[in-house]
Amino acid sequence: MIQLKIPTHVYLPRKTMPDKKIRLHQNWYRRANFQVINQAKKAFKTAVAPLLEGNSIMTPFYMIWLLYVPTKRKSDSSNNYAVLEKFFLDALVQLGYIPDDDDTYYRHRLFLPKIYAKGNDYCEVRIYNNNPFTIENKD
Numbered sequence: 001m002i003q004l005k006i007p008t009h010v011y012l013p014r015k016t017m018p019d020k021k022i023r024l025h026q027n028w029y030r031r032a033n034f035q036v037i038n039q040a041k042k043a044f045k046t047a048v049a050p051l052l053e054g055n056s057i058m059t060p061f062y063m064i065w066l067l068y069v070p071t072k073r074k075s076d077s078s079n080n081y082a083v084l085e086k087f088f089l090d091a092l093v094q095l096g097y098i099p100d101d102d103d104t105y106y107r108h109r110l111f112l113p114k115i116y117a118k119g120n121d122y123c124e125v126r127i128y129n130n131n132p133f134t135i136e137n138k139d
Helices: 026-031 034-052 077-094
Strands: 002-007 009-012 020-023 061-069 106-111 122-128
Touching: 002 034, 009 034, 020 034, 026 077, 034 077, 061 077, 077 106, 077 122
Parallel strands: 061 106
Antiparallel strands: 002 122, 009 020, 061 122
16 A cells, blocks of 8 residues: 655746645636646646655555545535546656556545644545455355
């Protein structure tokens, strides 16, 4: 099992103003310009690349996702998971860890309910080579 803490936001550099913090969720993704989305995806890949060093992912693989949020504010965690999963899988493909992110290689995913972690804002990803979702019937 590989366990990673991936960021839920990225910072995009600006020429004359402070860097812009982009929180990766569906509401932003829906409204953002395609060039800004591409910049955010590149920044995300740059942030994730050092976390993946020294790991290898065998296919097929399975993932469990845990979202840690800094406040108790009500929100729909699937809005975060959708964009984080897309950006993370695209980074895995572009960095050469997996050949493609289709169902042939990425078999199952499990998104757990968000967890309140005061002041912390990240997503924990657990990558398994063996299926952790199988239930054996011992009857």
